Amino acid sequence: MKRASLLILALFVLSFPVLAQQLQLIGLDGKAVAISPADFKAMPHHAVTVVNGHTKAQEKYDGVLLSDLLAKVGAPMGKDLRGPAMLTYVKASASDNYNVLLALAEVDPGMRANEIIVADTMDGKPLDAHNGPLKLVVPGDIHPARSVRMLTTVSIYRAP
Numbered sequence: 001m002k003r004a005s006l007l008i009l010a011l012f013v014l015s016f017p018v019l020a021q022q023l024q025l026i027g028l029d030g031k032a033v034a035i036s037p038a039d040f041k042a043m044p045h046h047a048v049t050v051v052n053g054h055t056k057a058q059e060k061y062d063g064v065l066l067s068d069l070l071a072k073v074g075a076p077m078g079k080d081l082r083g084p085a086m087l088t089y090v091k092a093s094a095s096d097n098y099n100v101l102l103a104l105a106e107v108d109p110g111m112r113a114n115e116i117i118v119a120d121t122m123d124g125k126p127l128d129a130h131n132g133p134l135k136l137v138v139p140g141d142i143h144p145a146r147s148v149r150m151l152t153t154v155s156i157y158r159a160p
Contacts, residue, residue: 021036021037021133021134022034022035022036022037023035023040023069023118023134023151023152023153023154024152024153024154025069025070025072025073025153025154025155026073026153026154026155026156027073027074027075027156028073028074028075028088028156028157028158029074031073032073033072033073035069035072037120037133040064040118040120040134041120043064043068043069044064044065044068045062045063045064046062046063046064046065046115046117047060047061047062048060048061048114048115048117048119048137048139049061049139050137050139050144050147052144053142053143053144053145054144059122059123060122060123060124061117061119061121061122061135061137062117062119062120062121062122062124063117063118063119063120063121063134063135063137064117064118065109065115065116065117066090066107066116066117066118066136066154067107067108067109067116069118069154070090070104070107070154070156073156075088075090075104075107075156076088076104077104077107077108077110078108078110081104081105081108081110081111084158085104085158086103086104086105087158087159087160088103088104088156088157088158088159089101089102089103089104089156089157089158089159090102090103090104090107090154090155090156091153091154091155091156091157092136092148092151092153092154093148093151093152093153093154093155094148094149094150094151094152095150095152096150098148098149098150099148100136100145100146100148102116102138102146104156113140114138114139114140115139116136116137116138116139117136117137118134118135118136118137118151118154119134119135119136119137120132120133120134120135122135127149130149131149131150132149132150134150134151134152135147135148135149135150135151136148136151136154
């Protein structure tokens with residue numbers, strides 16, 4: 001009985017993307033790519049410093065550029081981000097059902113000076129359970145409402 005309960009609990013825990021620590025990326029064609037923690041660690045990392053809108057403390061985040069992640073699902077960037085592609089947007093979703101939208105042009109480093117990252121550390125330490133394991137960090141926002149803690153999925157869409 002105890003063994004069956006543990007098995008059910010393990011299956012329950014592993015069914016949640018945030019606990020499995022994989023990031024789902026979904027392209028314009030609907031195809032998904034799962035980024036494992038090992039995949040994420042192997043990608044080039046960048047650091048950004050933001051002021052916490054609640055505590056007013058400076059926080060240094062380290063992670064992968066959102067544009068680098070979106071390249072894995074063929075997001076139009078650089079010279080391809082013109083004309084109809086300018087109607088492309090990014091939806092970032094969290095395990096607590098919080099969602100935000102960004103125009104893809106905001107994510108493209110060629111169009112926006114701030115580096116939007118998916119962070120896995122803050123101030124040199126892994127993100128805690130309340131914020132992580134991954135967090136979308138949008139530098140330059142006066143209020144951090146577009147930063148998404150407990151990030152699980154990043155999808156791209158084109159507006160009609």
